[in-house]
Amino acid sequence: MPSIEQKRVIKIDQAIVSYKVITAQDTAEAAIKAVEHNQEKRAEPCLETVHENLSRPDFLMGSTYKIKTPMSEHALYITINDIVLNQDTPHEQRHPYEIFINSKNMDHFMWVVALTRVISAVFRKGGDVTFMVEELKAVFDPKGGYFKKGGKFMPSLVAEIGESIENHLKMIGLIKNQSIDSHQQKILDEKRAEFDRRSATQKELVSSNPVNNSAVNDDNGGFPANAQLCNKCHTKAAILMDGCYTCLSCGDSKCS
Known part of the structure; x- marks a missing residue:
């Protein structure tokens, strides 16, 4: 007779609605699945990560x-x-x-x-x-x-x-570049082209008056000298066109 320590007592809190007898075949299938799972786990690459105990290589x-x-x-x-x-x-x-x-x-x-x-x-x-x-x-x-x-x-x-x-x-790819979508880029290109056309018509005036505010300032990244500071990208590239300020750098516009 098995001792009290060898007996396994299971307390049933719910009504039994079905049962299944575990056969030797079920045990063998479970063992095979466990082996396959362990093999898949070992096949997964162990990726290196940065941690406090990572020693410094000789070359970086x-x-x-x-x-x-x-x-x-x-x-x-x-x-x-x-x-x-x-x-x-x-x-x-x-x-x-x-x-x-x-x-x-x-x-x-x-x-x-x-x-x-x-x-x-x-x-x-x-x-x-x-x-x-x-x-x-x-x-x-x-x-x-x-x-x-x-x-x-x-x-x-x-x-x-x-x-x-x-x-x-x-x-190095840890931060993704946030590019302007194609629709916004198209609007931005149109506004920049319109500004370039206006600047071309004032070329003679700019040459006679170098401090003209419509001139393009090379020290300002090629943006107009009278451009305002953009609240989004903090670049002096916001110009007033059609009654609305539009940034020629990031495309931010109060009209959009």
Whole structure:
């Protein structure tokens, strides 16, 4: 007789409506399915991810971005090094691993070193690091921002560092480019063509009066010198046409 410890007691809380006797064939089929499931699981590739214990390789791929602000005569050079995950496989992906900022201007040395260490730590933590772009771009200088070459407004130097990181993440595929849809692009092209026609008719007037507001300013990214700041892309590219401001850079329009 089996002991009390060997007996399996099952408490039935509901009414029995059907039953099935498990045969040896059912047991064999279940075993075969379990083996097949384990084989499929082993066949799945074990993808590499960035984590805190990931050791630094001897070689890293990197890109350097130059920042030249009107606030300093010396430029900043931002270098972002990437680690390549799942190399030589269909799942190959570059992930930022560390960042360095160098400049002849040592006025901001302490906070630049602190910023690079914090950003590098976030990179090596792994996961989604794209959130940091918006955090950096939202930093405003209490002394006021500046317009970079091309007419785009930067609220602070930290914000432009964030934009450089954003450009890098777009380049390696972690952030997708948000392109203008074909319909909006067609309207934008028509408005730009109309502006070019108007500018051509005023060419003689512009040559006799270089400060004419309808001229195109090369320092403003090729946009009109009298263009207003776009609230969406923060570029001085919004022009008044047909009683409505339309941005020639991102296509944003109050009329749409």
